[in-house]
Amino acid sequence: MENQNQESFPSQPNQRLSPPTHELPPISSNEQTQKRNGPESPQHDVPVQSPKSSRNANLPPPSCPQEIVVEILSYLPVKSLLRFTCVSKSWKTLKSDPFFIKKHLKTDPKFSKKRVLINSGGAQIRGITTFSVNAIFDDPIVTNTTFEDLSYEWVVGSCDGLICIATSQDAIILVNPTLRVSKMLPDFGFKKSWNSDCYTVYGFGFDASVDDYKVVRIRSYPNEAFEDGYESVVEVHSLRTNCWKMILELPFGIPFRTAGKHVNGTLNWHVSLDTIISLDLAQETCNEVPQPCYGDGASERSLGVLDGCLCVLCNFERLYADVWVMKEYGKRESWTKLVTITYMGVPMYPDNYEYFEYFAAPLFVSRSGEILLQFSVELILYNPKQNEFRTPRFGPLSEAFDCIYHAEVYEESLVSPTGVNQPS
Template sequence: MVTPFPSSPTYKRRNDHHNLSAPENEKKTKKTPPPLPSLPNELIIEILSRLPAKSLIQFRCVSKSFKSLISDPEFIKTHLEKVKTLSKSHHPDFSQTIVISSSEPLFKLKSCSVHSVCNNPETDVVILDDYSLKDTYSYDWVVGSCDGLLCLGIEQDFVVLWNPTTRIFNRLPDLRFSKKSGSYTVFGFGYDSRVDDYKALAIFCFCTKSVHGGSRYVNRIKVCSLKDRHWRRVDDFEYGIPYDVSGKHVNGNLCWPVIPEGGSMESMWSIVAFDLAEETFKEVVQPEYGEGVYDRVLGVLQEWLCVMCNYLGVRADVWVMKEYGVGDSWTKMFSIPYLDDPVRFHYSVPLCIFSGGEVLLEYNSVFVIYNPKDGNFRYPIMNGASSCLEADLYIQSLVSPMVDCHE
């Protein structure tokens, strides 16, 4: 077959066909897509409020309008309520986070997902310390958590409020208590719904000479709100001396185990609560524990006030107050048997209850999962958490520890 010359009619027709078709194809590929429909602002808020906090932090870079919306205090409140609801339903994307105080090799905060611990044979635990927080403060312990904020006690002198999700922290002023030999300070942290504010409480306990000779411990109480940012003296309470532990936040109250006047550490303590709205103290009625009680630990379980009651060498009973302030609402949830000598180590108050009914708690510096239905134990492998001094839970939120802070 003879190939046509470039000037031949056959070549020209093919070439013309090629030249005509190229612009048409290019025109088709450059066709402008139809504009996206404009969504009502209410629908955008509804969609975004159902996303995890970490995703929303990234979405603030999408546009100025997104940044303004996601930083708006009303949106943050709406998102917080959605996160609380979804975390209670054990949604994996909104699982609570365990914050672990560890002493190996140095005092550090570490974290992992509750959902991962429950559902995976192994969980990687990561260091939670924020670089700026770590370089600035040497914190002693986690006072507590509320709405995604962690309260850290700093050398019994002041506290830092920190949101690990947004990485924003706020140092509250110094307490200015005059330290004395044998004195100590305990803190509590919670939310006052009446004024929509977060408050920290400090109880300074010190020894003084009594009028009848000898000595006794007395208390000095101060409270600091996030909006006011200064410590105010409030009336002292005469219920006794609080244990050297953080206050447990339940239903707008901070609760402490308190040794009665003239008692000892081995005495049966009472529960005293500070109402964050009224700023007054009140004793809380306890359940009927029965005979043989050896030791008790106060805590919070599923937003209920909780007491872990140990019976020497036998078991630990878990009591919860289903309706705060109502004595008849105390309910024994379950008992946990001891598998070895409980004199040296005790179970912690359970951290949480999984959807299947299993409970997560700490024993002898490691985590244990117990199933009250069949009495079986599981020992989750938590890589990076060889020891646990204390553990707490927090949710991932956009709540800021700064007043009117939108960054």
């Protein structure tokens, strides 16, 4: 993994938007042509030009307005933009231009910048691998790109192309896998004795009020003074200030051992089947999130994010699962049932029902309505129109993904973890 000191990155990639001021160079070779064919060359006779032709030759070379060039480049993948930095100085500065970075993030009409990150373990590969979302749905055999061997690490979440990873040594790393740039966060500083009854959950998101990326750590440890016998402390790291602070003691109970889901400037966890809590990254306060009426027989539930909306997959005793989406965050009436997924026909349906796993929350929905979700340690695709399942094919590397620990959808971006504005 590339160290942040090996390459100079923009110092302000996430500041408030302002129009780009770069002058893009005109693309023309008229002057070189005139030198080759001019009267100073004794080798060739220069044909006499008509007055009209002569006037056109003296016109300035054609150029494309800067706004149009920026618009076109914003549709390109990051790797193409990095290759094009050699075209001119102004094109090179685009990768660090705050206006262009934000514009590039918002422009992805065909999901060409969306990728699936898989943390897996297998006979051939142990680490983190990424795939194109379109390839998962459309290609007969999915090709892969493994960017780092980070075995047995916990993927906390993703935001604007940045991936947050927690290591087994309790360290936190932010990485942009497309830029191949990473940053290790400083030590927490807040120390407390730990034992086997203590555990930690994380979350990662963006605070738009100050253009800042924040990592949240919730640590729970036994304390008889609390009703449930546990005390939970919330700590937040600001990428802008590059330091941690303790903000509050969690009043709603112990979060499930899953990463917080980032939606609309909040991080969300289940603390019980009937309770979802959210941490507002701007206000640094906790609130309870209203849930839909699932109906009788609801059992296991999992949180997820679909198209920027909070979603819940609610299982009904391994018979079927309902997927609910909160169209307008924080409003109970905006919960909408997206689809019901039956367990019948699952490709890896086990013979031993005792160890049968549940569906996890969906990862992505294609334009045709096909749903990508994780089932046990496998990825599967569900077509609700035909009520059919299929599994992505990974070709020769299929055995490398016989155990998928975590899957996350992220987008390619120019946001660098080492370039967030630091206070002066």
